Amino acid sequence: MTALTELAKRRGFFFQSSETYGGVSGFYTYGPQGASLKERVEETWRERFAVAEGHMQIDAPTVMPEPVFEASGHLDGFDDMLVECAACGESHRADHLIEDATDIEEAESLPTDEVAALLDAHDIECPSCGAPLAGRPVDEFNLMFETNIGPGTSQTGYLRPETAQGIFVEFPRLKEYARGQLPFGVTQVGKSYRNEISPRNALVRTREFTQAELELFVDPAGNDPDVTPVADVEVTLYPAENQPDGEYVETTVGEAVTEGIVDPWVAYYLGVATEWYETIGVDFERFRYRQHQPGERAHYASDCWDAEADVSAAGEDPEWIEIAGYAYRGDYDLSKHGEHADDSFTVFKQYDEPKTVERASVDPDMAYLGPEFGGAAGAVADALQTLAERDRAAFEGESVTVEVDGEAYEMPTEKTGFEVAAETEAGRHVTPHVVEPSIGIDRTVYTVLAHAYDEDEVDEGERTVLRLTPTVAPTGVAVFPLMDKDGMGERAQDLAADLRSEGYDVTYDDSGNIGRRYRRQDEVGTPFCVTVDYESVEEDPETVTLRERDSTAQVRVETDDLGSVLEALRAGETTFDDL
């Protein structure tokens, strides 16, 4: 951690923001190298999760109005109730203390004064020192960033705590773009915000962070996905029931589904994700999918597997961080927005064959009901409809009686307009379920760096090297003149310009001796370096030295072939040994 953050700061991957003003906790700026690396990680994610899967992308605002988060449950569920011990100063989750000491299961949903009263009533003690907590105030800590929308008596808004809400809120329109067909997926890459109590560990827990989320909307009664495309992908699973003894399950996506270890939809995305992690250089020796314990899941999730990476430095104890969550969210989100918002969060699912159903209905003769029952007539008509749906037999006699507000109303059956008619139903409205791969981009970037970081020896000299894959490395190739004289500098400049015009990210460096420049590039993960030397300017056809980062091996390549050789190396069609 320390060596990596030091490198990150020194070489421009990431560093704490606003240090010129003393700094503020939980905010990081990506430097020249890091911004490029992060952009590539995001881009490969889009390629795999949006483009390759045929899903759409949106880009929603980070600020949303208060009702959105009332509906999503974040304003309620996002308050943590803390109580501080007067004796030892430890803070504890007040609701958890209540749950431990009583039969109450959802203490989190209770108001704070009630929780405070329960602390008194049950003589609850501080778990750390045993001092009584009675009489201590229960404080709420809200993790939502609040802001004002507009001047004057402005509307309250919040910075989104997850990009997902921007997708859910627009579901009614998004389903139109999907032509109402399930399943369909919507992705979004963007910033989210949480006012964390205690930001820690560099990029791992920040207050502003980037998420890449896919919300896949599926038919709850639909078929399981076809996992064939990823069935052979090998995964390391850590199911909930194994977690006490720490035993992993090494299997394939296909096997995991067959054996019922993982929900098929979740398993499918574990397979997709694994392929993606491989392209960005995650080390699978330090990686696992861990299933949430039942009590650990978010308020909306019915099953969740986290991608976890060990980001400890060599020789240290393992340090597992959560870098993504793959959750089956059920219909929680769409149902909630359906209840709160003035729109339909369902899709119309057409039956294979239209169904004919007999439906009992009434068409009350209001010219009779009105004069007869006065103000109650409307309610009586509604009661008749309810009754017709529930109990047709009630309409078999000469008269019908309904009860409204405790009062009985009787009328001749013929005045109710009761009939049973055959109706054709073409389908029904269903609330889709949501499968959600939710990736923390910053933590993933951190993992890529931690797994790429290496120290080795070259000619008895130590070096630090980032073994980034060519796909994510900020610089594709570095170009040096062996020395900046005798025309080598000019040739190297020209070569750098040529490579740039071919679309490479090129770093040009003529400062310091050649070994020093190689080491600089090693530290920022540049996979290949090209050196223009005396042979280059003397010989025809011109050749240059091509040096590989990982092995530090060198070969001579004709300048004219350089572009195609680099492309083949980047694509993995050629290895350096073949050259």
Place this chain on the structure above:
RNA sequence: GCACCGGUGGUCUAGUGGUAGGACAUGAGCUUCCCAAGCUCAUAGCCCGGGUUCAAUUCCCGGCCGGUGCACCA
């Protein structure tokens, strides 16, 4: 939010009640120089505020920031 420890050039650090030294890095130049450790020169620093003091980077208090532990973690 609590506890402990810490904050000195870009980075890592030494040190001090009288404004600071090193290493690495960086820049200019030299060197036919292919793996950082050849030469010369140069640039650049005591987290912020208050207090004590003739004088504070140093001592005290508070804040901010970081590390670790606790707690929290959609």
